Amino acid sequence: MKEWVKSLGLAFVLFLLIRTFLVQAFKIPTGSMESTLLVGDFLLVNKLAYGATTPHRVPWLGVDLPELRIPGYESPHRGDIVVFEYPLDRSLDYVKRCVATGGDTVEMRDKVLYINSVPQDEPYAQYLDPTIYRAGEDTYFSSNFSWQKDYLADRTRRGDYHPTRDNFGPLVVPENEFFCMGDNRDHSSDSRYWGFVERKLIEGTPVILYFSWDSSQLFPRLNRIGHLIE
Numbered sequence: 001m002k003e004w005v006k007s008l009g010l011a012f013v014l015f016l017l018i019r020t021f022l023v024q025a026f027k028i029p030t031g032s033m034e035s036t037l038l039v040g041d042f043l044l045v046n047k048l049a050y051g052a053t054t055p056h057r058v059p060w061l062g063v064d065l066p067e068l069r070i071p072g073y074e075s076p077h078r079g080d081i082v083v084f085e086y087p088l089d090r091s092l093d094y095v096k097r098c099v100a101t102g103g104d105t106v107e108m109r110d111k112v113l114y115i116n117s118v119p120q121d122e123p124y125a126q127y128l129d130p131t132i133y134r135a136g137e138d139t140y141f142s143s144n145f146s147w148q149k150d151y152l153a154d155r156t157r158r159g160d161y162h163p164t165r166d167n168f169g170p171l172v173v174p175e176n177e178f179f180c181m182g183d184n185r186d187h188s189s190d191s192r193y194w195g196f197v198e199r200k201l202i203e204g205t206p207v208i209l210y211f212s213w214d215s216s217q218l219f220p221r222l223n224r225i226g227h228l229i230e
Contacts, residue, residue, distance in 0.1 A: 026083055026093065026206065032182030032189065033095060036081070036124050036229075037206075038221070040213040043095075043229065045083050047204035049074055069200065076101065076178055076202060078115065081229060084180070085201040088194055095206065096180035096190050097124070105153050106179045107169025108192075110134075113181075114170070129186035138164035144193040151196075168192060178202070 028041040037043070051072030076082050076098045086092040100106040105116050110132050113120045138145075145163040152158060153170040163169070165186070173179050177196035182188025191197065206229045212221035 024083075024204065025210075026095065028095065031187060032184050033081075033097070034184040034187075035126060036097075036183045037095065037209075038212065038224070040215055040221070041209050041224065042211040042213075043083075043206035044208050044210055045204040046207045048072060049205050050076060050082075050202050053200065053203070075199075076205075078104075080205055082178070082180065082197075082205055083203045084197050085203065086194075087197060087201060090201070093203065094180075096182050096188070098178050099181050100173045100179035102173050102175035102177055104173045104179070105170040106173060107171065108167055111166045111185065117170075124183045125185055126183060127185050133164035133166045135162040135164065135167065138166075141165065141193065147195050163192075165192065 024045045024047055026043045026045050028037045028039055028043070031039055049072050051069050053069045078098060078101060080098045081095065082098050083093055083095045086094045099113060099120070100115055105114075107114045111127050113122060113125070141164075142162070145168065148163050148168060148171055149158045149161055151171040151174070152161060153172050171179070173196060176199040178199070179191045180197050181190040181192065209224055209227045209229060212224040213219075214221050
């Protein structure tokens with residue numbers, strides 16, 4: 001019995017180490033990354049690439065812990081899909097695409113994304129809503145965009161800046177922070193609404209889709225299993 005308990009304890013510790021520093025499983029809960037990633041996709045996330053961070057809080061107890069980071073072998077680049085702690089609630093994990101990094105200017109003009117004034121070729125992005133919201137038209141979400149005024153490339157525009165889902169910026173991305181968006185651009189809660197993602201919040205990058213469940217058909221999406229994620 002004693003040996004069995006010790007083996008179980010060792011297995012649990014190894015599981016925590018692997019999950020914390022090496023690889024983590026992640027399930028896609030929403031359609032914000034469609035059609036790159038679908039609701040019901042299960043991913044393996046590489047946590048070594050960008051460097052792993054120890055848990056910042058004891059689960060269930062809510063006790064904060066000092067954070068320690070193991071350096072990664074690269075930093076997120078434009079176009080990378082990243083998994084990160086949601087800046088407004090670190091108990092939640094989000095998956096989005098990094099579209100701009102520290103020092104970049106990012107803007108959108110009538111649904112076209114510009115980085116450093118250059119229009120981006122984004123074959124993975126989709127726009128399902130034909131409506132284009134221009135200044136003053138996206139009133140339902142207008143309060144969500146107020147944070148952007150502090151990062152305008154041209155601060156003289158602060159008093160007359162009215163960003164929308166489809167038109168905003170140009171904004172200057174701070175160093176060690178990232179602007180992340182969902183590929184399903186018209187239906188994604190992302191950096192447009194709640195701001196930049198700090199480097200310390202980024203947990204890893206998904207590398208392989210190991211399972212996919214289609215809840216509408218109650219059957220696995222066999223053609224997606226084993227796909228590498230780009």
